[in-house]
Amino acid sequence: MPRGLLSTTACLALAASLxxxxxxxxxxxxxxxxxxxxxxxxxLPAGRVTSEPLAPPPGASAAPVDAPPSVAAAPxxxxxxxxxxxxxxPAPVVATGRSSVxxxxxxxxxxxxxxVSLSSAPALDLYxxxxxxxxxxxxxxxxxxxxxxxxxxxxxxxxxxxARLRQAGGSLDGALSKSGAQLALAx
Numbered sequence: 001m002p003r004g005l006l007s008t009t010a011c012l013a014l015a016a017s018l019x020x021x022x023x024x025x026x027x028x029x030x031x032x033x034x035x036x037x038x039x040x041x042x043x044l045p046a047g048r049v050t051s052e053p054l055a056p057p058p059g060a061s062a063a064p065v066d067a068p069p070s071v072a073a074a075p076x077x078x079x080x081x082x083x084x085x086x087x088x089x090p091a092p093v094v095a096t097g098r099s100s101v102x103x104x105x106x107x108x109x110x111x112x113x114x115x116v117s118l119s120s121a122p123a124l125d126l127y128x129x130x131x132x133x134x135x136x137x138x139x140x141x142x143x144x145x146x147x148x149x150x151x152x153x154x155x156x157x158x159x160x161x162x163a164r165l166r167q168a169g170g171s172l173d174g175a176l177s178k179s180g181a182q183l184a185l186a187x
């Protein structure tokens with residue numbers, strides 16, 4: 001045989017034998033382990049099943065079997081919660097905005113006091129207002145009002161601003177536009 005053919009045949013025979021060693025196809029059937037042939041759960045004896053209470057553990061007293069444990073027998077301890085420190089008094093909540101100023105007010109200026117009513121009824125782009133008993137002629141002419149940028153504006157017919165007021169707690173404080181005199185509205 002030529003030398004190249006012999007070495008090729010030898011290599012092929014060696015590869016086939018090594019490949020056969022790595023597979024189980026040539027081993028034949030394997031025997032199953034003995035544990036797999038036995039049942040998973042042992043058979044239980046047939047007969048009547050009874051139950052009895054367990055004996056108490058060593059050092060414990062036995063309670064009667066028929067009587068359920070009494071809730072009153074062992075009172076549970078009462079745990080009082082610790083008192084909370086006093087909370088600081090919250091500041092009184094004062095409503096702000098247009099709806100918080102709607103209603104009747106007592107107006108006070110340098111000439112005396114009178115009534116001012118701010119309505120929620122629209123009057124073009126403002127809201128209706130009315131006065132009664134005002135000695136100040138400008139204040140007596142108020143017919144409309146508006147709430148802008150946190151301020152209440154009181155208007156005369158024609159759009160002249162009579163007064164500007166800011167909310168201060170439960171009242172409105174400001175000044176008359178023409179004279180600069182102080183004006184306060186309180187409920």
